[in-house]
Amino acid sequence: MVDRLLNIDRRIVFLFVFIGVTVATLWPILLPIRPTENVRKIYDTIEGLKGQDDAVVLVSFDYDPGSAPELQSGAINILRQCMRNDIKVVGMALWPDAVGLAEAAFDSAARACNKVYGKDWTFLGYKPGEASVIINMGQSFRSAFAQDIRGTSTAAMEVTRSIRTLSDFDYVISFAAGNTIDRTVWIPYAVDRYKVKLGGAVTAVSSPDMFPYLQSGQLNGLLSGLAGSAEYETLVNAPGAAMRGLVPQSAVHVIIILFIVLGNAMYFVQRRRDRTARPWV
């Protein structure tokens, strides 16, 4: 029995996880969600820009559809919050796979808030080069993005008319599935060189890497994965996919904790059996 429990077929664990996700998705028990300080900082920063006529926020979409369950909800809610507060939004993408997701997010938010393309928001599209793009934007925004994804000149659009360099943006938020925030792009170049205020939204797997930057102040706030997006939905009072997704998330966490406890318990039982069988060891 102990041997079988110590060597559980991993497919049994998969089955339990599948059952946990399915049951919790079909019959959810909504649990309270308390926004954490790191999420609240992003919300408060955007709220602080309310009332400023020339406030412009840059939102960078640096993720792919594989990370959409964790980040897309947060992106839509942040766009809606900006647009609801009459803050202009400029979008860009450093990952090619993010273009479709960014366009979907802007379409959803702009329709919900009745915002006009070119006047209240625009999407610049994808540019390869990552750090090169940021350095280019830091020196001259127009030379990096002469036109947006629809071919409209950035010099002609009201939303980007006042932007000369990257530093002219009041706030930059990067939704990142990789290393664009901490290693390759935003913190080393945008924050360190051009002193932009940066907020981050990352997948949960990257979250531990971001905490040193929160402590040092290089990162203004952080949304961590699905939980961060759910907390943001709570702040903007817009229950959505992220809050609904936290229910199965919690259920699976409980299942995994139980398996870990079981595995450790069996380990100690096995160790005691070994000591009893071979007391000279």
Added chain:
Amino acid sequence: MTTSSRTATILFASVFFVLSIWQLVAGKLAFDGPGLGTLTAAGITLALFSFLYEDNPLFKIAEHLYVGVALGYVFTLVWYTTLLADLVQPLFMNARTERALLLVVPSILGIMMVVRIVPKVSWLSRISFAWVVGFGAGISVTANVSAQLLEQIYPTLAPGAGWEPLDVVFLVTGAVLILLGFFLLHGDGEPTVMHSWVGPALLTLIFAFSFFYDSGMAALILMGVCAVLVYFFFSVEHSGVVGAVARVGIWFLMVAFGASFGFTIMARISLLIGRMRFLLGDWLHLL
């Protein structure tokens, strides 16, 4: 094909076909563009999930399909948004400007990089790679030294950057405890308490206290940074006081690995939840 592989193929294919036919017959999915799209996505999702049971041909088909489609999508996007808009049009289609001529040299370097696949002229790619590596190293060294190193050192050490009186108390207490642990020997010279559960339990208590009291974190971080750095310093034998401090570093590393593991699980489960919501909602209309 092994028996398990055949089982996985038959099982997942059967589930897909039975449930899809049910949805089509019940009228919840139509045989039009969006409906076929949903069915295709559901089928490929299940094919990929079939790997959890056993590697099988269904999974291999889906895997290769994913790589091909992703590559095709990215190539198309890069062509229209970058190569055509920023290279071909300025050089060959629009009125040529001096600025456009600046694109010639980088274009040649880019082509030289691609000719690596031709053995006779593959040496040309070394010039392009040298340029890329040199530029990358030059541009990133200063940026990363500043952002990753110097900007991190200051808040860790400087009392003015968020240190509180309780941080000093924790630091002194931690130093005293490490020395105590060193002096409680086991006879063979090794500090036995550092290898028991006492240290991690004490660390947990200190962390819990500072977490709920909302103070003292800066000292914990400094202790952790120094202890982990000592652990990774292998030029000195890890015995005595150095060994005790290195042991503390191991505890911090274990906590960090545990946190990283937990966050990774959370991320992967989030992706599963996204797919399950699609299968249960968009495909089976159960939500």
